[in-house]
Amino acid sequence: MSTKAVKLQSELKMGAATRAAFGDALLELARQDERIVVCDADLSKSTMTHKFAQAFPHRFFSCGIAEANMVGVGAGLASAGKIAVVSSFSCFVANKGFEQLRVAVAYPQVKSFKVVGTHSGISIGEDGPSQMAVEDLSLACALPGFVVISPADEVSMKALFRAAVYHDGPVYVRAGRAPAPIVHSPDRAFELGKAVELVPGADVAIVATGLMVAEAIRAAEQLETEGVSARVLDMHTIKPLDREAIHRAAAQTGAVVVAEEHLVDSGLGVRVAQVVAETHPAVMEFVGIQDTYAESGTPAGLLEKYGLVASNVAAAARRALDRKKQG
Amino acid sequence: MTGKKSLEELQALTKTIRRRIVEMTGAAKSGHPGGSLSAVEIVATLFFDVMNHDPQNPHWEDRDRFILSKGHGCPVLYAVMAECGYTPVEQLNTLRKLGSIYQGHPDRRFIPALEASTGSLGQGLSIGLGMALAARLDGKPWRTYVVLGDGEIQEGQIWEAAMFASFHKVDNLVAIVDYNRIQLDGFVKDIMELEPLADKWRSFGWHVVELDGHSIPALREAFAVPAAVKGKPTVVIAHTVKGKGVSFMENNPKWHGVAPSPQEVELALKELA
Numbered sequence: 001m002s003t004k005a006v007k008l009q010s011e012l013k014m015g016a017a018t019r020a021a022f023g024d025a026l027l028e029l030a031r032q033d034e035r036i037v038v039c040d041a042d043l044s045k046s047t048m049t050h051k052f053a054q055a056f057p058h059r060f061f062s063c064g065i066a067e068a069n070m071v072g073v074g075a076g077l078a079s080a081g082k083i084a085v086v087s088s089f090s091c092f093v094a095n096k097g098f099e100q101l102r103v104a105v106a107y108p109q110v111k112s113f114k115v116v117g118t119h120s121g122i123s124i125g126e127d128g129p130s131q132m133a134v135e136d137l138s139l140a141c142a143l144p145g146f147v148v149i150s151p152a153d154e155v156s157m158k159a160l161f162r163a164a165v166y167h168d169g170p171v172y173v174r175a176g177r178a179p180a181p182i183v184h185s186p187d188r189a190f191e192l193g194k195a196v197e198l199v200p201g202a203d204v205a206i207v208a209t210g211l212m213v214a215e216a217i218r219a220a221e222q223l224e225t226e227g228v229s230a231r232v233l234d235m236h237t238i239k240p241l242d243r244e245a246i247h248r249a250a251a252q253t254g255a256v257v258v259a260e261e262h263l264v265d266s267g268l269g270v271r272v273a274q275v276v277a278e279t280h281p282a283v284m285e286f287v288g289i290q291d292t293y294a295e296s297g298t299p300a301g302l303l304e305k306y307g308l309v310a311s312n313v314a315a316a317a318r319r320a321l322d323r324k325k326q327g
Numbered sequence: 328m329t330g331k332k333s334l335e336e337l338q339a340l341t342k343t344i345r346r347r348i349v350e351m352t353g354a355a356k357s358g359h360p361g362g363s364l365s366a367v368e369i370v371a372t373l374f375f376d377v378m379n380h381d382p383q384n385p386h387w388e389d390r391d392r393f394i395l396s397k398g399h400g401c402p403v404l405y406a407v408m409a410e411c412g413y414t415p416v417e418q419l420n421t422l423r424k425l426g427s428i429y430q431g432h433p434d435r436r437f438i439p440a441l442e443a444s445t446g447s448l449g450q451g452l453s454i455g456l457g458m459a460l461a462a463r464l465d466g467k468p469w470r471t472y473v474v475l476g477d478g479e480i481q482e483g484q485i486w487e488a489a490m491f492a493s494f495h496k497v498d499n500l501v502a503i504v505d506y507n508r509i510q511l512d513g514f515v516k517d518i519m520e521l522e523p524l525a526d527k528w529r530s531f532g533w534h535v536v537e538l539d540g541h542s543i544p545a546l547r548e549a550f551a552v553p554a555a556v557k558g559k560p561t562v563v564i565a566h567t568v569k570g571k572g573v574s575f576m577e578n579n580p581k582w583h584g585v586a587p588s589p590q591e592v593e594l595a596l597k598e599l600a
């Protein structure tokens with residue numbers, strides 16, 4: 001049993017931030033596809049669209065610090081045949097651009113519109129709550145017809161961003177600022193809407209997204225030393241959810257933990273709970289941000305303080321198992 | 328504040344404030360030195376010379392209100408407020424650390440004397456207008472001051488507020504644009520040009536004062552004017568230099584959101600001795 005734990009740990013090498021993987025993937029795709037245009041709101045050095053801007057200055061539109069206008073302009077570009085990639089920090093593009101995402105993109109179903117929010121969650125660190133998106137998944141999921149993805153590492157971001165660009169519909173892509181541990185092997189194939197089982201397990205299932213996938217793997221290792229077999233699913237697509245994988249997890253383990261770097265009130269957890277309720281009711285526990293805004297600090301310090309590390313996931317799994325036993 | 332400062336005292340204070348900005352951001356290893364240094368004279372003149380306020384009684388009802396709408400420039404506000412006695416000077420170097428009252432952007436949960444929590448650009452002017460309207464409703468003489476970044480005023484909400492202010496004849500509010508001509512990704516003229524800026528504000532119905540934002544006498548004089556301008560909001564377009572006072576930071580976009588290394592802190596402090 002412990003051999004597996006050791007093996008898993010050695011696999012979690014630190015990789016690039018998902019925003020960096022996005023910037024590289026964007027440049028690569030843009031080299032082959034002239035339809036790709038980019039809008040950014042005075043954050044191109046942070047969102048990593050500056051690489052695209054340098055290579056293709058005439059296809060890059062600097063929008064100034066004006067996110068609502070940027071979303072509208074992107075909607076127009078996409079409506080007129082371009083593949084518009086619109087990017088800023090998640091909190092600004094999702095919150096300030098929400099009404100425009102609703103009426104200019106989702107409502108008329110502008111299909112080649114892709115919005116990439118970087119610096120999501122609290123792991124941005126020192127800048128504090130005004131720059132931290134803790135509600136973006138919930139906002140994006142409230143846009144009918146949008147696909148919403150939240151890749152965990154550079155491998156999945158590269159593959160899923162490509163899938164997002166060529167998906168026949170608008171997509172919200174959630175990216176992070178901090179370097180992310182690599183949880184996927186380089187040759188893994190990804191499909192929008194299909195969860196990836198990273199660790200098999202029968203006692204409890206941990207459904208995680210983004211940075212929490214690595215924490216879920218570490219939690220599964222901890223649990224394994226206690227004789228608990230925990231399944232880990234990377235739920236990289238928040239919408240549409242992989243209902244079958246969730247149904248299977250609930251039916252086969254009877255205990256489901258959801259972990260996300262997002263407000264628990266409105267993110268992945270409540271969406272998974274809905275599917276569990278509809279398919280196979282099971283005991284559930286939720287790891288996420290509890291009805292608060294965070295503060296300034298190091299990314300690691302904040303994740304610890306706000307309960308978003310492996311030990312929190314493991315504790316939630318133990319609670320779920322206890323409740324399952326009690327029936 | 329009672330016991331206003333002489334010009335010489337004010338000028339000496341601006342040097343202290345600049346030193347603290349360099350030290351704070353250096354200690355934090357992140358933060359925004361450039362846009363803090365450009366606003367030193369603006370914020371210092373308001374707090375030390377212009378505004379009526381009482382650090383011993385931060386919630387005094389009749390205090391003048393101050394909002395740093397460009398919240399990322401908070402090191403200058405923290406240094407000035409600490410010097411006034413609102414918050415401890417000796418904790419300034421905890422900037423941006425877990426548990427510090429000196430958060431990465433102004434946060435009222437940690438410093439209740441702040442009038443607003445800012446950091447998402449574009450919102451401070453609207454909040455200030457609401458405060459100014461409240462003062463007018465209550466027949467109170469206090470005034471509201473809002474400091475805006477030049478990049479910040481690309482936000483649509485600023486111009487919604489600008490239109491609202493003149494329509495409602497809000498003459499007890501002064502907006503100050505820290506016109507340092509640099510934003511995050513580079514120079515304003517390359518990201519999204521604002522010129523002709525004074526004409527824009529005038530066409531929105533504002534009284535416009537343009538001045539050298541590093542000249543304390545000019546700022547003093549300008550802040551005396553709005554009291555005399557009736558029926559119109561006033562905007563002070565303060566021409567400034569981003570990174571002012573530290574030669575290697577001046578007018579260089581690199582220093583928007585990068586902290587000085589220990590060696591750079593030392594160099595900067597020598598220049599500010």
Ligand SMILES: Cc1ncc(C[n+]2csc(CCOP(=O)(O)OP(=O)(O)O)c2C)c(N)n1
Pocket residue numbers: 041042043065092096359361362363365397399400446447448449475476477478479480505507509510511569583
């Ligand atoms: C709504 C919003 N969009 C983007 C940002 C990220 N951001 C922080 S500072 C900054 C540039 C601000 O430039 P300016 O207002 O000119 O400030 P200054 O040069 O005085 O520092 C940007 C884009 C933000 N804080 N808020």
